Structure formats: C-alpha cells, structure tokens
Amino acid sequence: MSQVPSLEPLIDISPAENATPSRFSLAATFQEERFFLIVAVFIGLFSGLAVICFRLAIEWTRIGLLGSVPAPHSLRVLFTPALVGLLVAILVIHVFPQVRGSGVNQTKAALYIFNGYIPFRTAIGKFITAALAIGAGHSLGPEDPSLQIGASLASALGRRLELSREKLRLLAPVGAAAGLAAAFNAPISAVLFVIEEVIGRWSAGILGSVVLSAISSVVVVRWFLGAQPLFRIPTITAARPTELLAYAILGVVGGIAAVIFAKAIGYFRPRLRALPRWTFYFQPALAGLVIGLIGYLGAPQVMGAGYDYMDQAMHDQFTWKVLAILAGLKILATILSFVSGTPGGMFAPTLFIGAMLGGAVGGVERIFNPHLTGTTATYALVGMGVLFAGFLRAPMTSVFMVLEVSGNYSVIVPVILANAIAYVISRSLQPTPIFDLFTRQDGLDLPSLEEQREESVLRVEDAMTQPPDPILDSHATVGDANHQIETSSGAIFLVRLAPTGWTTVGRDLLKQLTSEGKSEMTLGSALPTTRLPYLHPDNPLEMALRYVHESPLVPVVSRADFRKLEGVISAGDVLNRYRVVSR
Amino acid sequence: MNRSEIKSFTRNPPVVIAGLVFLAVLGFIFVTRLVNRFAEQQKALARHLYAQGMTDQKSGNPDRAVEDFRTAVFYSRDNFDYQLALARALRDTGRTTEAEAYLITLWEHSPQDGAVNLALARLSARQNSLDKTIQYYHNAIYGVWPADADTSRLNTWFELVETLLRMKARPQAQAELITLSAELPRRVDLQLRASDLFMAAQDYEHALAGYRLILRSDRDNTKALQGAGEASFHLARFNDAEHYLQAAGNALDSDANHFLELSRIVLASDPFDRRLSTSERNRRVRTAFDQAGDRLQACSNGLQDQSASGNLQQLNLRWMDLKQRLTRRSAAGNEEVINSAIDLVFQIEQETEKVCGAPTGVDQALLLLAQNHVGVEP
Numbered sequence: 001m002s003q004v005p006s007l008e009p010l011i012d013i014s015p016a017e018n019a020t021p022s023r024f025s026l027a028a029t030f031q032e033e034r035f036f037l038i039v040a041v042f043i044g045l046f047s048g049l050a051v052i053c054f055r056l057a058i059e060w061t062r063i064g065l066l067g068s069v070p071a072p073h074s075l076r077v078l079f080t081p082a083l084v085g086l087l088v089a090i091l092v093i094h095v096f097p098q099v100r101g102s103g104v105n106q107t108k109a110a111l112y113i114f115n116g117y118i119p120f121r122t123a124i125g126k127f128i129t130a131a132l133a134i135g136a137g138h139s140l141g142p143e144d145p146s147l148q149i150g151a152s153l154a155s156a157l158g159r160r161l162e163l164s165r166e167k168l169r170l171l172a173p174v175g176a177a178a179g180l181a182a183a184f185n186a187p188i189s190a191v192l193f194v195i196e197e198v199i200g201r202w203s204a205g206i207l208g209s210v211v212l213s214a215i216s217s218v219v220v221v222r223w224f225l226g227a228q229p230l231f232r233i234p235t236i237t238a239a240r241p242t243e244l245l246a247y248a249i250l251g252v253v254g255g256i257a258a259v260i261f262a263k264a265i266g267y268f269r270p271r272l273r274a275l276p277r278w279t280f281y282f283q284p285a286l287a288g289l290v291i292g293l294i295g296y297l298g299a300p301q302v303m304g305a306g307y308d309y310m311d312q313a314m315h316d317q318f319t320w321k322v323l324a325i326l327a328g329l330k331i332l333a334t335i336l337s338f339v340s341g342t343p344g345g346m347f348a349p350t351l352f353i354g355a356m357l358g359g360a361v362g363g364v365e366r367i368f369n370p371h372l373t374g375t376t377a378t379y380a381l382v383g384m385g386v387l388f389a390g391f392l393r394a395p396m397t398s399v400f401m402v403l404e405v406s407g408n409y410s411v412i413v414p415v416i417l418a419n420a421i422a423y424v425i426s427r428s429l430q431p432t433p434i435f436d437l438f439t440r441q442d443g444l445d446l447p448s449l450e451e452q453r454e455e456s457v458l459r460v461e462d463a464m465t466q467p468p469d470p471i472l473d474s475h476a477t478v479g480d481a482n483h484q485i486e487t488s489s490g491a492i493f494l495v496r497l498a499p500t501g502w503t504t505v506g507r508d509l510l511k512q513l514t515s516e517g518k519s520e521m522t523l524g525s526a527l528p529t530t531r532l533p534y535l536h537p538d539n540p541l542e543m544a545l546r547y548v549h550e551s552p553l554v555p556v557v558s559r560a561d562f563r564k565l566e567g568v569i570s571a572g573d574v575l576n577r578y579r580v581v582s583r
Numbered sequence: 584m585n586r587s588e589i590k591s592f593t594r595n596p597p598v599v600i601a602g603l604v605f606l607a608v609l610g611f612i613f614v615t616r617l618v619n620r621f622a623e624q625q626k627a628l629a630r631h632l633y634a635q636g637m638t639d640q641k642s643g644n645p646d647r648a649v650e651d652f653r654t655a656v657f658y659s660r661d662n663f664d665y666q667l668a669l670a671r672a673l674r675d676t677g678r679t680t681e682a683e684a685y686l687i688t689l690w691e692h693s694p695q696d697g698a699v700n701l702a703l704a705r706l707s708a709r710q711n712s713l714d715k716t717i718q719y720y721h722n723a724i725y726g727v728w729p730a731d732a733d734t735s736r737l738n739t740w741f742e743l744v745e746t747l748l749r750m751k752a753r754p755q756a757q758a759e760l761i762t763l764s765a766e767l768p769r770r771v772d773l774q775l776r777a778s779d780l781f782m783a784a785q786d787y788e789h790a791l792a793g794y795r796l797i798l799r800s801d802r803d804n805t806k807a808l809q810g811a812g813e814a815s816f817h818l819a820r821f822n823d824a825e826h827y828l829q830a831a832g833n834a835l836d837s838d839a840n841h842f843l844e845l846s847r848i849v850l851a852s853d854p855f856d857r858r859l860s861t862s863e864r865n866r867r868v869r870t871a872f873d874q875a876g877d878r879l880q881a882c883s884n885g886l887q888d889q890s891a892s893g894n895l896q897q898l899n900l901r902w903m904d905l906k907q908r909l910t911r912r913s914a915a916g917n918e919e920v921i922n923s924a925i926d927l928v929f930q931i932e933q934e935t936e937k938v939c940g941a942p943t944g945v946d947q948a949l950l951l952l953a954q955n956h957v958g959v960e961p
Contacts, residue, residue, distance in 0.1 A: 035596055042603045049610040056621045068628050069654045161599060224618045226661070308657050315684040377684070 048220025061135025081288030084136035096125025103148025137303030140344020150179020255425030258390025320363025358383015464567035474524035929953035
C-alpha cells in the first residue's frame with residue numbers, strides 16, 4: 001500500500017473535528033452534509049462514464065484479440081488468453097500491485113482500514129488489466145472491477161476536494177455503489193450489495209449518498225447505452241404453487257454447486273499465493289491456456305463474461321446437457337482465472353453458472369414432468385439468483401438483482417424460495433462467506449453483515465431487575481414515605497413524579513428531611529426537580545451504559561405508558577449481564 | 584489576487600461544483616464520441632454479418648445463417664430486422680422453440696407488426712396449432728406493414744387460406760375465402776387466385792361464380808375457362824363444363840382434358856336428357872345396361888375376396904332377369920322396365936366402385952350420373 005497522505009480536513013466547509021459544538025460548526029456540518037450529497041451525485045456521473053469506457057475497452061479488446069465471434073478450433077482462441085495472462089501478470093506484479101482479484105475486498109479494506117484511501121493508480125490499473133483479461137477470454141466479469149474503479153475515483157475526488165476524514169472514508173462505498181450500478185444497470189442491487197458486502201452493516205447515515213451515486217451512474221449508463229435490462233427475457237409465466245417444488249430442487253442443486261465453487265476457490269487461492277514469487281508470472285498464463293483449450297475444443301462460451309451466451313441459454317438455444325456441461329466448465333475456468341490472481345470479477349461468472357445450471361435443472365425436471373410450465377428462461381433466471389445467494393451470500397441483493405437484470409417481476413416467488421434454500425445450504429456447508437474468507441486469507445478482519453446478523457443483541461430487558469418496593473408517589477408526604485419504607489431493606493427508592501417522570505430518593509435523605517422538620521411536605525416539593533432518564537425494555541443494552549452513571553437506578557418504563565414501571569437497571573446489572581455473556 | 588486568495592476561492596463550494604460540472608461536461612463529450620464510434624463499429628459488424636447470413640440462407644446453408652444472424656443480433660440488439668431474420672432462420676432450421684422465443688419478444692415489443700405476426704403464424708402452423716395460426720394470421724392481416732400494405736395484407740390472407748387447406752381445416756378456409764373474395768380488388772390475377780382456392784376448398788359454387796366474374800371482363804381467359812369448366816364438372820353441370828373446357832381450347836392441362844372427355848361421355852350417355860326422343864332414350868338405356876353388365880361381369884371375375892361377391896351375384900341375377908325383359912319388343916314403350924333398368928345400372932356402377940375401385944370411361948360417366956341421381960341439367 002502506498003503512503004497514505006495527510007487527511008487533515010482543509011476545505012472551508014468541513015467541521016473542525018474535536019471542536020466543541022457551536023452555531024458555526026453545526027452550520028458547517030450541515031453544509032458539508034449537503035456538499036457531500038452533491039459530491040455523491042458527481043461520483044455517480046464520473047463512475048458511470050468510467051464504467052462505460054471500461055465496457056467499451058473490454059469489447060474492443062475482445063474483438064481485437066478473439067475476433068467478432070470466438071470460434072472453436074482457432075489458434076487465436078487457444079493462445080490469446082495465455083499470452084494476455086502473461087502480460088497481465090507482468091503488469092500486476094510490476095506496475096499495479098493493488099489490482100489482483102475482484103476488488104470488493106480491497107474497497108472494504110479501504111473503508112475500514114485506510115480511511116477511504118484508494119490510490120487513483122488502482123483505478124487505472126484495474127481498468128487496463130481487467131479489460132485485457134476479460135477481453136482475452138479469462139473467465140471473469142467486469143462488475144467487481146467496476147465497483148473498485150468507482151470507489152477509487154470517489155476516493156481520488158474526495159482527496160482532491162479535501163473532504164474530512166470521516167467523509168473521505170464514506171466515499172469508497174459511495175463510489176463502489178456507483179461503479180456496480182453502472183456495470184449492472186441495476187441501482188437497487190448495487191446499493192444492497194454495497195450495504196451487504198462492502199459496508200457490512202446497515203447505516204442510515206450513508207444510505208442517501210450511496211443511493212444518489214448509484215442512481216446518477218445508472219442514468220449516465222442509460223443515457224449512453226439505453227435503458228433495456230441486461231437480458232432480454234422471453235415471456236415468463238408465473239409459477240403455479242405446486243411447481244414451486246421444482247424451483248426448490250433448483251435451490252438445493254444451486255446451493256451445493258455454490259459450496260463446491262466457493263470451497264474450491266477457498267482451497268486453491270492461498271495455496272497458489274504461497275508458491276514462489278516467480279510462479280506469479282505464469283499462473284494467469286497457465287489459467288489462460290486451460291481456458292483457451294476449453295474454448296478451442298468446442299466451448300468458447302465459457303470465455304469472458306458470457307452475457308450473450310446467458311441470453312442465448314434463456315432463448316432455448318442449448319439442450320440441458322450442453323447447459324450442464326457449460327456450467328461445469330465455467331466453474332473450472334473461473335476457479336482457474338480467479339485463483340491465479342488475474343484481475344476480474346466474480347459476478348458475471350456466478351450469473352453464468354447459475355443461468356446454465358438453472359436451465360439444465362429445468363430441462364431435467366421437464367423430462368420427468370412434462371407439464372411444468374416454467375421455461376428455460378425462468379429456470380435460468382432463478383438459477384442466477386440461486387448461485388448469487390449461495391456463492392456471494394448476498395441474499396437480498398440476489399433477489400433484486402434477478403428482478404433488475406430481467407426487468408420481470410413474475411418470477412419473484414420462485415426466486416425468493418430457491419435463493420433462500422441455496423443460502424441456507426451454503427451457510428450450513430460453508431460457514432464463512434466467500435468475501436470474508438478472502439479477507440481472512442489476506443490477514444485482515446473486516447466486519448460483515450452476515451456476522452452481524454448472527455450476533456445476538458442484548459437488550460435492556462435482559463439485564464433489568466424488579467423495581468425496589470415500595471414505589472413512592474410525589475404527592476405523598478415525607479412522613480408517609482418514611483412510614484412506607486420502614487418494612488423495606490432497600491437504600492434507594494423510586495419516586496413517581498406528576499404528571500410523568502421519575503426520580504430517586506435515598507433512605508438517608510428521607511430521614512434527613514424529617515429531622516429538618518419537613519415531614520408534612522410532599523416529596524414532589526421536598527426533592528430536587530431533576531428527572532431521571534428512562535429506558536424501555538427493547539432498548540439495546542449499550543444504551544443503558546449511557547445513563548447508569550447518572551443515577552444508581554434507571555427506570556425501565558412501558559412504551560405505551562411512561563408511568564408504568566417495567567423494571568429498573570443499574571450499572572451493576574449491566575455489567576453482570578455482560579459478564580454472563582462473555583463466560 | 585494573491586496565492587492564498589486564489590486557494591481560498593478555489594475551495595469555495597460553488598466554485599468546486601462549477602469545476603465538477605465542467606469536468607462532467609468534458610467527460611460526457613469524450614464518452615459520447617467514444618460510444619458513437621463504438622456503436623458505428625458494432626453496426627457495421629452487424630450489417631456485415633446480416634448480409635453474410637442472407638447470403639448463407641440463399642446458398643442453402645441455414646445453420647451458418649443462424650449463427651451469422653445471431654451474432655448480428657448480438658452486435659445490434661435492438662435491430663428489428665436482424666431479430667426477425669434470426670427468428671425466421673431458426674424456424675426454418677426447425678429450432679421452433681427458440682424461434683418462438685425471439686418472435687414473442689419481438690411481438691411483445693411491436694404486437695401490431697405484420698411481419699412478426701406473419702412469422703408467428705407460420706411458426707404456429709408448423710406446430711399444428713390451428714387457433715394460434717388463425718389468430719396470428721388475422722393479426723398480420725390487420726397489422727401494420729412498412730411498405731405496400733395492401734399487397735402484404737392480401738398475400739397474407741391468401742397464405743392463411745392455403746395454410747388452412749394444408750391443415751385440412753376446410754370450413755375455416757371457406758369462411759376466410761368468402762370474406763377475402765368480398766374485399767378483393769377487381770384484378771383478374773387475384774380473383775383467379777381466390778377462385779382456384781375455392782376450388783381447392785371444394786366450394787365449387789363460389790369458385791364458378793369467381794371464374795364467371797373474370798370471364799365477364801376477360802372472356803378468353805383460358806385459366807378462368809378451365810377453372811369454370813372444372814367447377815361446372817364438379818357441380819355436375821356437364822353441359823357448362825363441356826362449353827367452358829372446349830372454349831379453353833388447347834390450353835387445357837391433362838386433368839381438364841379428362842374432365843372434358845368425361846363430360847362429353849356423360850352428355851352422350853345421359854338417358855335423362857329431356858331433349859332426347861324416346862327411341863334414343865331407350866337406346867342409351869340399353870347401351871348403359873350392357874355397359875353395366877360388362878362392368879359387373881369384369882368386376883365379379885376379378886374379385887379376390889369372395890365374401891364381397893354376395894351383392895354382386897344378386898345384382899347379376901337382377902341384371903339377367905331385367906335383360907330378358909328389356910330385349911322384349913314391348914319394353915320400348917314400358918316406362919317401368921326402362922326406369923328399372925337405369926336404376927339397376929346406377930346400383931351396379933355404385934356397388935362395383937365400392938368393390939372393384941373407381942371405373943373409367945363410360946362406366947365413370949354412368950357413375951357420375953348415378954351420383955347425381957336427379958340427372959343433369961337440360
């Protein structure tokens with residue numbers, strides 16, 4: 001990693017960090033928030049433009065290197081991926097060391113480790129090397145590189161504008177969403193993916209900027225390349241409820257395929273990286289040679305991103321046997337391309353494998369039950385979602401991605417069902433999601449939404465205790481209160497104030513008030529008017545930590561009736577609860 | 584402005600935004616040029632591949648044509664003609680499912696397009712789906728055609744009728760023809776085509792009416808004369824048939840010649856002709872009676888399956904009995920004997936046709952007279 005430059009806020013509108021809140025700093029913060037949203041729009045525009053150039057570069061490379069149609073039994077098809085693999089390896093080792101792999105993890109690392117810093121050189125390197133590799137037929141896709149290019153552009157722009165460190169950190173996911181949205185022409189999926197995989201947690205603070213950048217980049221792409229969805233889907237009939245079983249089977253098959261795919265990558269990636277450095281020059285070339293051989297022997301469909309072949313599969317061009325073979329070969333080709341460190345993404349290959357596998361499973365199912373109404377296109381679409389959910393482990397993105405790339409909502413029920421099954425199978429057989437696995441293999445530990453989902457959240461109700469008896473009323477006199485607490489052993493008592501609110505009073509204070517001759521005064525007039533903060537049973541336990549130092553007891557009240565006491569919580573209760581969990 | 588003032592100015596948010604807008608505009612201009620160049624290249628590739636596909640198709644290489652069209656569609660996804668060509672090529676190579684998928688996509692995009700509906704109709708016909716075939720042909724007939732819409736519509740309508748006839752849907756074909764002929768412009772070639780189709784649909788009345796309409800404006804039209812003759816023949820109007828077919832002269836094909844010959848035989852054999860004298864009528868009955876006897880004898884002799892000979896034997900007994908009565912001198916004026924004889928002739932011809940197959944020559948003429956029991960028109 002290059003030297004991270006000084007990230008001190010320099011722009012006029014940035015708030016002075018660590019400064020005490022004042023009217024000026026609040027106004028500045030507000031201004032920066034607005035400015036940040038505007039910057040997000042520009043990031044979207046620039047990312048959209050960059051991604052269009054990237055796509056054109058891939059196409060030109062493909063036509064230049066492989067011809068207008070990659071034909072089997074051509075020496076060009078056999079050797080081009082290997083030769084370009086060698087060139088890409090040299091570029092990656094000597095010129096652009098940051099561009100290995102997909103780019104999703106690097107963007108996430110930028111967000112959590114490098115304060116949002118991604119060198120601009122990364123964008124250039126990713127652009128050149130990924131365009132070369134994908135255009136030459138390596139089995140990788142343009143989406144993850146687009147994500148990284150977008151993030152890198154955003155980071156560069158943020159630095160140029162001298163945004164505050166906090167904002168600079170947030171720019172990486174904003175750019176990532178823009179890049180991915182432009183690559184997929186699918187803003188919702190891009191936003192969800194960035195939340196699920198890059199940010200790794202739900203954060204309302206950044207959502208607005210991410211959405212704005214994603215939408216503006218999609219607008220740019222549609223302006224230049226048209227608004228049609230990624231695939232032209234033939235007529236799809238909505239599945240009858242009884243046919244959902246067929247899609248459930250697809251979910252099972254897809255889930256298992258996703259696990260095999262992920263485990264193979266997870267197994268080979270660190271082993272190939274552990275080989276001597278000189279082998280790094282030849283790994284992409286060897287992967288390219290095998291892919292070229294696959295293409296040469298009759299399956300050029302597995303080369304490159306393969307979107308046109310997915311389209312053909314949806315239009316019934318292949319038999320189920322061919323679809324199954326293509327799915328298998330694509331898994332092999334993608335594993336080779338990816339573990340060899342060739343820059344490129346996993347999205348397109350995942351969709352390709354899913355489409356082919358879905359079509360094949362649908363074909364087999366129709367042999368056994370010719371009455372199934374689902375077309376190959378339906379199964380291929382559902383298959384895409386299944387692999388996405390099972391392999392990339394982004395369940396929400398997988399559903400919306402299918403809807404957005406197809407522009408068809410009639411498959412939503414089968415997609416949700418099959419994706420859920422594949423996701424559950426994948427989680428059971430491969431506990432660590434693929435991107436988390438890569439981060440760990442790279443020696444990093446970054447947050448993930450799946451981990452967060454699995455964490456049990458402690459709430460106030462888990463630590464609160466019964467309120468001390470009696471509960472005193474502010475209308476009662478000090479004398480009556482003394483009388484009421486005679487039978488109690490507690491030292492601190494809660495007092496219900498009128499009309500609402502709570503405070504505490506100690507046994508000693510009550511005695512002192514009596515000795516001062518204030519027995520006939522009501523508690524409301526004798527005690528200080530300070531009201532205690534209160535909590536509700538469903539509040540996170542961390543929230544209690546903010547208040548327990550202010551009072552020995554914090555009342556926990558009903559959300560429907562603030563005068564109704566559900567329990568009390570003290571610093572001791574909170575700590576005891578955390579102690580139990582840590583044991 | 585000193586350096587720090589310039590720096591301060593450039594950090595001013597409106598200035599920054601203006602700078603970003605400027606950069607975006609530059610980016611848009613650059614990418615527009617790039618995309619235009621790319622699109623031109625893609626279009627050129629697509630055009631080349633489309634032309635190559637058309638050549639392949641013409642030179643009888645449909646599989647290669649499919650690949651060419653497919654790549655052309657890949658490079659120019661929105662081009663309607665390329666997609667339609669691909670769908671047609673797929674249909675012609677028997678990949679009907681894929682062709683249908685493409686056509687349905689096109690249809691969803693332009694449901695009113697005549698060419699797409701026509702291609703879908705042809706595909707449905709290939710899949711033997713009668714309802715869909717009619718539905719898509721109707722869509723095509725009433726759809727939008729880019730050029731020469733009237734001709735395209737009429738051709739599609741004719742094609743619908745021909746397809747229905749091929750699919751053995753005669754009632755539907757007749758119904759379509761009646762509507763079509765009502766809307767036909769007064770053009771001989773179109774009326775002739777419609778009349779020929781009426782003939783193929785075995786709607787001889789309408790066919791004859793059509794041919795007559797043509798002959799009203801073009802009395803020497805040999806095709807119309809031949810058609811009118813054949814239609815008249817099928818309607819058992821043998822006088823008219825002979826008249827039309829004779830008028831057609833040497834232009835007759837072999838079928839028409841046969842019909843002419845047969846019409847002449849029928850007219851020469853018909854004992855019901857009201858213009859005949861009694862003696863001539865009797866002569867014709869006797870000749871027919873002898874002819875039927877020969878036919879019965881020949882049929883019985885050549886019969887392999889003896890189980891079918893029962894009826895023939897009975898007919899033979901009746902024939903021999905009637906032969907004796909017919910040869911008596913008194914038979915000439917005996918209407919009952921004459922009528923019985925001609926009834927028997929008809930029965931023999933019909934029965935021998937069932938047992939021994941279709942007759943020829945005079946027997947065929949007698950059979951035709953039998954089938955049109957009431958006789959021929961004066």
